Amino acid sequence: MKKKYRIKDIAALAGVSAGTVDRVIHNRGDVSADSRQKIEKVLAELDFTYRLGSPAVADSRQFRLLIILPEHSEGDYWESIEKGIESAVNDFGNIKLKMKFLYYNQFDLYSCRSTFNKALSLKADMVLIGPSFYDETVLFASQLFMRNIPYVFVDTFVNNTQPLAFFGPHSFQTGVVQARLLTTVLEPGKDIAFFHSKRTGDETSVQSLARSYGFMSYLKDHFPQINVFSAQFDDSDRKLSTGLLDQFFREHTSIGGAAVFNTRAYVISEYLKQHHLQHIKLVGYGTDKRNIDGLKDGYISFIISERPEHQGYRAIKSILEYLLYNKTGQVENYTPIDILIKETADFYAV
Amino acid sequence: MKKKYRIKDIAALAGVSAGTVDRVIHNRGDVSADSRQKIEKVLAELDFTYRLGSPAVADSRQFRLLIILPEHSEGDYWESIEKGIESAVNDFGNIKLKMKFLYYNQFDLYSCRSTFNKALSLKADMVLIGPSFYDETVLFASQLFMRNIPYVFVDTFVNNTQPLAFFGPHSFQTGVVQARLLTTVLEPGKDIAFFHSKRTGDETSVQSLARSYGFMSYLKDHFPQINVFSAQFDDSDRKLSTGLLDQFFREHTSIGGAAVFNTRAYVISEYLKQHHLQHIKLVGYGTDKRNIDGLKDGYISFIISERPEHQGYRAIKSILEYLLYNKTGQVENYTPIDILIKETADFYAV
Numbered sequence: 164m165k166k167k168y169r170i171k172d173i174a175a176l177a178g179v180s181a182g183t184v185d186r187v188i189h190n191r192g193d194v195s196a197d198s199r200q201k202i203e204k205v206l207a208e209l210d211f212t213y214r215l216g217s218p219a220v221a222d223s224r225q226f227r228l229l230i231i232l233p234e235h236s237e238g239d240y241w242e243s244i245e246k247g248i249e250s251a252v253n254d255f256g257n258i259k260l261k262m263k264f265l266y267y268n269q270f271d272l273y274s275c276r277s278t279f280n281k282a283l284s285l286k287a288d289m290v291l292i293g294p295s296f297y298d299e300t301v302l303f304a305s306q307l308f309m310r311n312i313p314y315v316f317v318d319t320f321v322n323n324t325q326p327l328a329f330f331g332p333h334s335f336q337t338g339v340v341q342a343r344l345l346t347t348v349l350e351p352g353k354d355i356a357f358f359h360s361k362r363t364g365d366e367t368s369v370q371s372l373a374r375s376y377g378f379m380s381y382l383k384d385h386f387p388q389i390n391v392f393s394a395q396f397d398d399s400d401r402k403l404s405t406g407l408l409d410q411f412f413r414e415h416t417s418i419g420g421a422a423v424f425n426t427r428a429y430v431i432s433e434y435l436k437q438h439h440l441q442h443i444k445l446v447g448y449g450t451d452k453r454n455i456d457g458l459k460d461g462y463i464s465f466i467i468s469e470r471p472e473h474q475g476y477r478a479i480k481s482i483l484e485y486l487l488y489n490k491t492g493q494v495e496n497y498t499p500i501d502i503l504i505k506e507t508a509d510f511y512a513v
Numbered sequence: 514m515k516k517k518y519r520i521k522d523i524a525a526l527a528g529v530s531a532g533t534v535d536r537v538i539h540n541r542g543d544v545s546a547d548s549r550q551k552i553e554k555v556l557a558e559l560d561f562t563y564r565l566g567s568p569a570v571a572d573s574r575q576f577r578l579l580i581i582l583p584e585h586s587e588g589d590y591w592e593s594i595e596k597g598i599e600s601a602v603n604d605f606g607n608i609k610l611k612m613k614f615l616y617y618n619q620f621d622l623y624s625c626r627s628t629f630n631k632a633l634s635l636k637a638d639m640v641l642i643g644p645s646f647y648d649e650t651v652l653f654a655s656q657l658f659m660r661n662i663p664y665v666f667v668d669t670f671v672n673n674t675q676p677l678a679f680f681g682p683h684s685f686q687t688g689v690v691q692a693r694l695l696t697t698v699l700e701p702g703k704d705i706a707f708f709h710s711k712r713t714g715d716e717t718s719v720q721s722l723a724r725s726y727g728f729m730s731y732l733k734d735h736f737p738q739i740n741v742f743s744a745q746f747d748d749s750d751r752k753l754s755t756g757l758l759d760q761f762f763r764e765h766t767s768i769g770g771a772a773v774f775n776t777r778a779y780v781i782s783e784y785l786k787q788h789h790l791q792h793i794k795l796v797g798y799g800t801d802k803r804n805i806d807g808l809k810d811g812y813i814s815f816i817i818s819e820r821p822e823h824q825g826y827r828a829i830k831s832i833l834e835y836l837l838y839n840k841t842g843q844v845e846n847y848t849p850i851d852i853l854i855k856e857t858a859d860f861y862a863v
Contacts, residue, residue: 332860333860336856336857336860339856340854340856340857343854343855343856344854347697347698348697497860498860499851499857499860499861499862500856500857500860500861501849501851501852501857502851502852502853502854502857503852504690504693504694504852505693506686506689506690506693506850507686507690507849507850507851507852510682510683510686510847510848510849510850511849511850512849
């Protein structure tokens with residue numbers, strides 16, 4: 164086990180005062196370039212890593228963290244991200260953290276806009292964002308930038324922003340994986356339906372868009388003969404949704420596979436189950452209980468999962484490392500793309 | 514964030530002395546049933562969880578931990594388990610831990626036997642075992658039991674033992690998953706080859722045996738018409754191995770799929786690549802670099818991975834919780850069964 168160095172050990176090795184080491188570590192006050200260099204050299208040589216929550220780093224400052232996520236219900240994707248957040252906060256205990264959660268409706272542009280506006284009226288040292296809408300997020304990020312408030316993204320990287328860090332899947336690649344999996348089980352000669360949720364004020368989320376690019380790109384490269392038809396469903400209005408799906412399947416009898424780009428594949432799997440459409444293979448995202456039910460019923464062939472808890476956990480860890488030690492790491496951090504089948508679903512929860 | 518309670522807070526709430534609380538928490542010395550009950554009630558009410566490595570739990574005792582694993586090379590399955598061990602030791606820093614690693618050849622019964630004998634000559638407070646051989650492990654476990662030395666298994670649960678905990682995959686189910694994946698890509702009318710490594714002194718490992726039961730059980734239930742032929746390879750003697758494989762494929766021309774039950778699928782994928790046998794679909798275990806190469810080359814269709822780092826990490830965490838607080842949790846802890854394809858391999862390393 165590594166020996167633990169205290170601030171006074173570092174000071175002795177660098178030939179400076181303990182106060183100077185403390186200032187460098189916490190990025191507070193002025194330190195001469197010479198002293199800074201000496202200290203950094205010692206730190207690098209010792210492979211000195213501060214342990215979050217260890218006695219050496221107990222900190223009297225209070226930090227205000229604002230967390231903005233889509234509204235969610237029990238057991239869904241965003242709840243898992245929130246669990247990861249809580250678990251990290253619990254693990255790295257010795258820090259005074261005041262957390263404020265704000266939620267928006269991810270299918271409603273106007274809800275997102277007003278939540279971001281509310282966020283700007285609050286005081287924050289750091290913001291964690293689970294984004295959905297491109298324009299709104301870019302605008303919000305630029306306002307945070309103007310106020311010198313650093314922010315971290317989970318789930319989706321939004322271009323034209325400068326987050327401190329991002330933790331989430333490589334969206335384009337998840338679409339590639341989805342197409343690869345779907346074509347593995349698609350019967351020859353069949354076509355594909357490409358389902359998207361009805362949303363208010365915007366066509367589709369940044370995440371779904373990137374996934375659909377990946378999806379189409381794989382098909383174009385490997386199965387150019389497969390036709391892809393776009394279709395819509397509405398999670399908030401099942402009756403309307405059923406009508407839309409009835410009409411779609413009446414008009415497109417060649418469909419043998421279906422892809423959903425958000426976490427709502429269960430809307431389709433429940434429809435397929437109700438209508439006994441076992442010949443249509445479905446691939447979706449996220450371990451929402453209803454998706455897992457679809458997987459176990461055989462109406463979903465594969466579920467792609469992107470370790471939402473892990474995303475939330477690592478995001479908080481990066482935020483605390485920055486707040487406490489001004490430490491920054493890699494900006495784009497891609498999480499694993501996990502593939503679930505009926506036979507592995509019960510073992511997935513870690 | 515939860516308020517943190519110190520020993521003296523607990524003592525005040527329970528109406529006992531701080532020394533009594535300390536004795537209960539560390540399971541040291543005599544405490545009256547009445548005091549114990551009071552303290553445990555307070556702890557339960559506060560949902561008091563000690564944080565490993567937090568100041569409240571810094572401990573002056575020194576613990577000797579013996580770790581017995583199969584020999585391994587860079588980037589293989591057991592190295593990942595060892596990485597998880599190191600990472601946990603690093604995370605839970607404030608503990609005096611003296612670790613001793615012993616290794617045995619997992620393909621040689623006699624090497625395992627002599628390593629276990631050596632282990633019995635050393636002093637240990639706790640033993641972590643990565644088992645391979647059934648009889649030897651049961652015997653070793655019973656000797657540890659006689660000496661009151663608790664042990665934890667990673668990778669494989671060995672029946673007829675009483676470990677403090679086990680962290681690893683559900684081996685039978687991984688075999689089911691392997692058969693499910695292989696039959697997804699197997700061409701109709703083709704048969705399956707079932708490869709096992711040549712070993713010294715024993716037919717096959719506990720783990721491989723359980724996997725092969727799961728594998729056969731799935732085939733029997735879903736594809737009883739598929740013939741399965743058993744074949745052998747030798748990782749330590751490639752020339753011999755090539756001879757064995759040449760003969761096997763000459764004699765069995767109906768083979769369209771292959772399963773390897775240990776982490777050496779690359780021996781087969783490298784053979785298939787060398788002989789341009791692209792029509793044979795292969796499913797194996799473990800993210801050894803050579804397996805990932807096989808996946809990317811297209812000679813391995815799926816790799817099943819069981820989060821070895823996670824196994825090592827959780828095993829150490831459970832050991833430290835036991836040594837420090839006498840805390841025990843669930844005995845059988847099954848890790849996720851991850852499925853890797855060419856398109857997800859690069860995103861898997863967390």
